[in-house]
Amino acid sequence: MINEDRLVSLFKKLCLINAPALKERESVDFVKGYLTEIGLEVREDDAGKKLGSNANNVIATLKGNVPNAPRVFLSAHFDTVEPTEGLVIEERNGVFYSASDTILGADDKAGMAPAIEALHSMIEDDAPRGDVVLLFTLAEEIGLLGAHELDIASLGLDFGYVLDTGPPVGSFVTRTATHDKIDVVIHGKPAHSGKNPEDGVSALEVAADAISRMRLGRIDPETTANFGLIQGGTAVNVVPAIVKLRGEARSTSVEMLDTQVDHMIKEFERAAHERGATVVIDHRRHYTSYTIPPDAEVVRHAVAGSRSLGFSGELRTTLGGSDANVFNTKGVPSIVIATGMDKIHTHDENVSRRDLVDTTRLVVAILGDVAGV
Numbered sequence: 001m002i003n004e005d006r007l008v009s010l011f012k013k014l015c016l017i018n019a020p021a022l023k024e025r026e027s028v029d030f031v032k033g034y035l036t037e038i039g040l041e042v043r044e045d046d047a048g049k050k051l052g053s054n055a056n057n058v059i060a061t062l063k064g065n066v067p068n069a070p071r072v073f074l075s076a077h078f079d080t081v082e083p084t085e086g087l088v089i090e091e092r093n094g095v096f097y098s099a100s101d102t103i104l105g106a107d108d109k110a111g112m113a114p115a116i117e118a119l120h121s122m123i124e125d126d127a128p129r130g131d132v133v134l135l136f137t138l139a140e141e142i143g144l145l146g147a148h149e150l151d152i153a154s155l156g157l158d159f160g161y162v163l164d165t166g167p168p169v170g171s172f173v174t175r176t177a178t179h180d181k182i183d184v185v186i187h188g189k190p191a192h193s194g195k196n197p198e199d200g201v202s203a204l205e206v207a208a209d210a211i212s213r214m215r216l217g218r219i220d221p222e223t224t225a226n227f228g229l230i231q232g233g234t235a236v237n238v239v240p241a242i243v244k245l246r247g248e249a250r251s252t253s254v255e256m257l258d259t260q261v262d263h264m265i266k267e268f269e270r271a272a273h274e275r276g277a278t279v280v281i282d283h284r285r286h287y288t289s290y291t292i293p294p295d296a297e298v299v300r301h302a303v304a305g306s307r308s309l310g311f312s313g314e315l316r317t318t319l320g321g322s323d324a325n326v327f328n329t330k331g332v333p334s335i336v337i338a339t340g341m342d343k344i345h346t347h348d349e350n351v352s353r354r355d356l357v358d359t360t361r362l363v364v365a366i367l368g369d370v371a372g373v
Contacts, residue, residue: 002121002360011113011356012089015105021079021139028055028078031136035060038120047149053138057146060134062119066371069130073160074363075323076111077140081345095352106341106351111163112136114339114356118363128371133157137323144287147323152330159298159333162324166342169358170311172302173336177250177319178257178289183282184268190241200239201277203232207243209271214264223251224319225260250319252289287321290328298333305366337362
């Protein structure tokens with residue numbers, strides 16, 4: 001039986017450990033100790049050495065008691081999008097918030113705690129199950145880096161579930177976008193803006209020209225594009241010779257994404273040519289989309305588990321990414337389980353006690369369905 005007090009206590013303990021990307025050691029040590037104590041086989045890989053983190057991905061296995069059941073994984077990530085040092089957790093009307101000037105860290109502790117408590121309760125109940133492997137990753141928030149370094153293909157997994165999106169609990173992400181990153185450096189020519197501005201070539205004006213002619217924001221229902229960071233200039237009286245921009249584009253259609261990115265690149269090239277500047281563009285694919293059909297085994301068990309508890313079992317599309325994008329690319333069918341974490345990446349982030357419990361119940365129900373219960 002799920003122990004609500006233990007679940008909430010674990011969630012709070014996880015949130016109170018400061019674990020920004022590449023500094024997850026304390027959280028990793030706590031989780032390893034907890035999982036070892038409840039009887040899982042626990043190890044770290046060597047991802048941290050490659051990423052410059054002080055820790056590694058954690059791989060923890062709960063042996064099954066149902067022969068020939070599928071071997072599945074549950075996954076969440078250690079790191080938070082911002083540090084949580086000094087966090088004070090406040091519960092208001094059954095909902096947990098940060099009462100300090102930090103995020104709560106429910107992304108992704110609202111995934112980790114239910115995954116752990118689900119297995120803990122199944123161990124205590126000796127519930128029927130196949131092998132279940134916990135995959136807790138590093139540096140998800142800065143590019144799914146831990147998942148990229150995880151050798152998931154060597155683990156002999158049939159399929160699995162990433163607990164890393166928002167409500168409603170009982171729904172699942174089975175379709176996502178491909179995400180490209182675009183870094184641009186515009187090289188103009190410096191000049192004194194008061195003495196001889198006509199001798200300069202403003203990299204900032206090139207950037208402005210390009211962006212003013214560019215399709216950005218919502219391109220169509222499933223394609224978006226944005227430039228979110230700009231840096232350049234040396235002084236207010238110097239024509240800016242170098243401007244750097246960082247942007248992105250996302251789409252569920254690779255064809256639409258390629259068209260959008262090509263448009264963005266050409267507008268920079270055109271603006272640079274018109275003003276006598278040069279432009280250097282670094283375009284790379286950050287992660288690849290996936291679409292898992294409703295009749296896939298990983299989906300069927302999820303929906304059955306969800307509906308057995310009276311939840312919707314809704315299948316969703318999102319333009320956001322998760323470790324599931326990487327795991328699918330590596331050949332292990334994966335979908336995302338919705339948790340209760342809401343308003344993530346803001347200081348208004350929150351999750352309810354009810355949703356923590358329901359997410360845990362859902363995980364237990366899915367694992368039971370996988371085992372044929």
